[in-house]
Amino acid sequence: MSHVRNQLRDWLAANLVGSPQAGSRVEQRRSLPLAKDLRPTFLFEVSNETSTDIDMDGHQQRVIGVRVTACVKDDSSDGEDTLDAMALFVEGVLSDDPTLGGIAQDYAYQATEFNFTGNAERTLCTAALTFAVTVFTARADPETAL
Numbered sequence: 001m002s003h004v005r006n007q008l009r010d011w012l013a014a015n016l017v018g019s020p021q022a023g024s025r026v027e028q029r030r031s032l033p034l035a036k037d038l039r040p041t042f043l044f045e046v047s048n049e050t051s052t053d054i055d056m057d058g059h060q061q062r063v064i065g066v067r068v069t070a071c072v073k074d075d076s077s078d079g080e081d082t083l084d085a086m087a088l089f090v091e092g093v094l095s096d097d098p099t100l101g102g103i104a105q106d107y108a109y110q111a112t113e114f115n116f117t118g119n120a121e122r123t124l125c126t127a128a129l130t131f132a133v134t135v136f137t138a139r140a141d142p143e144t145a146l
Helices: 004-015 078-096
Strands: 026-028 041-053 059-073 106-117 124-138
Touching: 004 026, 004 041, 004 059, 004 124, 059 078, 078 106, 078 124
Parallel strands: 026 041
Antiparallel strands: 041 059, 059 124, 106 124
8 A cells, every 4th residue: 555645646646637628637746847838737736744643542633735736828818717617627526525535534625826927928827726635544554544
């Protein structure tokens, strides 16, 4: 088996595929050189984890940060509409399976940050959705979600 963070990355890679906008363009990366002719794409990362012991038996509550960024190159207002449609897809994927394949106890949507950068030939539009994913494990077994 693998660490619960790795299991989350695998679940995201499998389940973020299929939006009408991004299709199979789903990448697990913190940074990515984006192509000149970039088509709508999802980038995701699993980062920032905090852990709290919840009992004397070594059970832990882990809160893991998940960030999914929708990326679009577009110089019109359609770029924002595409970002919103992609964000709607992401939120739907998570709400359809709030345990993220049985890994998580639950998740919480935290924020969406928009960015529009126009210093290239086309404007890069991004919407980064942040979620806090709660996972319970045993201290001695971070591979198994409880």
